[in-house]
Amino acid sequence: MRYDATSEYAIEATRLVKRFGKTTALDGVDLVARPGRVLGVLGPNGAGKTTAVRILATLLRPDGGRASVCGYDVLRDAHQVRQLIGLTGQYAAVDEGLSGTNNLIMIGRLLGMPRPDARARAAELLARFDLTDAAARPAKTYSGGMRRRLDLAASLVGRPRVLYLDEPTTGLDPRSRTDVWGMVRGLVADGVTVLLTTQYLDEADQLAHDIVVIDHGKVVATGTPDELKAKTGGQVLQVSPADPARMAEVTALMADLIRAEVVTDAESGVATAPVGDAALLPHVFRELDDRGIELAEFTLRKASLDEVFFALTGHHAEEEEEGRRAEENGRRELEGSNP
């Protein structure tokens, strides 16, 4: 038995590399998750989040780097790692031909529980995830939200210490999404370490204690949500001229004075720029006034994670959907040929 008692982290990955043919899905990713905390892995579709989770869950062999869970190496000690983890994927992996109860009993039995224990654990989890009424029905009759809850229940049968949630709320309605958030908070209260991938910034903001931002297979930033927000100036100046025709003038002036990239939204007629030094604001205001530009809005606010993401990656989190689909398909096909 190999147990690294000194391991400070529940999950530790160092310079992970994974290639699918010519595509490099992970290009030297480092990440750590503190025990009992939620690590949010944030990135647009196709950034490499799922690939990273699959490596950490012993489903995929990395081409480079190493990863461990509670000190156990995901390659060398895969069997031990599997005794510690639970995985809920983006595509709910429940057995459609079995009832909710039997899905969970099966997992319990596979984990070596005696039949009565497996049955009791199944009933307990079904109650907890509000599936008792549907327990006897085949999972193929379940709605998307119910399936996701059953999948989550299935990953919890063995009381994992480390839980991977790969985009657990993608495609869910707002209510089910809030439900899942509540469940994640409950698990963390029980001491479970959670690695959560998401493309929703508010989800990471709501749940994660630490965030790793991944883009194109590389880590572009790490920190707490607040640290990340602070990293890009922390505050954002939002200016809107009363006369939309003077937008270009406003943009040029802001860029000149603040020396940061100004983003203009033609539709709402708002120019925004991150502000590192609040002392600049009076200058901006005076200059606008001197030029006789009437203002509809002049506000300073905390940066949103979306702006942080934009500042870090040069694009918004929820774009590139189409490109991602193509890449995702390519990845799924290529994964078929992996050892």
Added chain:
Amino acid sequence: MTAIPALARRQTPLGGMRNTFTLTWRSVLKIRTNMEDVIGLSLQPIMFLVLFTYVFGGAIAHGSTHAYLQYELPGLLVMTVVFATLGTGLMLNQDITSGVFDRFRTLPIARWAPLAGAVLGDMVRYLISVVITIGFGMILGFRVTTNPGSAVAGCLLLLAFALAMCWVSALIGLLVKTPQGVQAFAFIALFPLVFGSNLLAPTATMPGWLQAFVKVNPMTLLTDAERGLFTGGAVAGPAVRSMLWAVGIFVVFAPLAARAYRRRT
């Protein structure tokens, strides 16, 4: 961090057996809940029996449908079981594409258990199709003219052959991308094998080039053995030769399927 209890380095063989039985239980449960499967398993042999007996019977056995039923039923048993092996590949393919196998792989179970469980569970499906074929055949007037012991031996021989053939199906299921692909591919492979035999008509009535194929086809050998065991005739020769085929098929395809399984999962 709270202390982690000692963890096992690998699954024990006994634990692996238990995993396999759990997954066999799963396969058997799924037979019940999957209506298409139930219909396929039960209705298909019934349909074949009715169609072949009454459509061809009169023409082939000089007007006696009963004589033809006695002739064809052992052949239809072979056909039913061989077609039923398709289910093995289909189910494996579904389990992979749906992500169910991914879940199994994140569990501390023996790696070979899902494959072994799928195959064992399918033996139950084959047994069901054999029982239905014989049972409905008896309703139509089929009689075992040897003895019950031989009939049981006939069933065991069928299952042994199916146990070999299902690895061919498993290999296809693991190599092909979609369940539809499995079906298409398997039919291309299975149709000539099943119908290019003496399962439904005597070899002597066929042209020479076809006879050459029919005579070496393992389906013919197995059908001969089944006829011997159910309605009388030579048993030892065809039974031994069809079992040699089964062993050959198993030895070639089981390792190939196991390799494809390791690669795919």
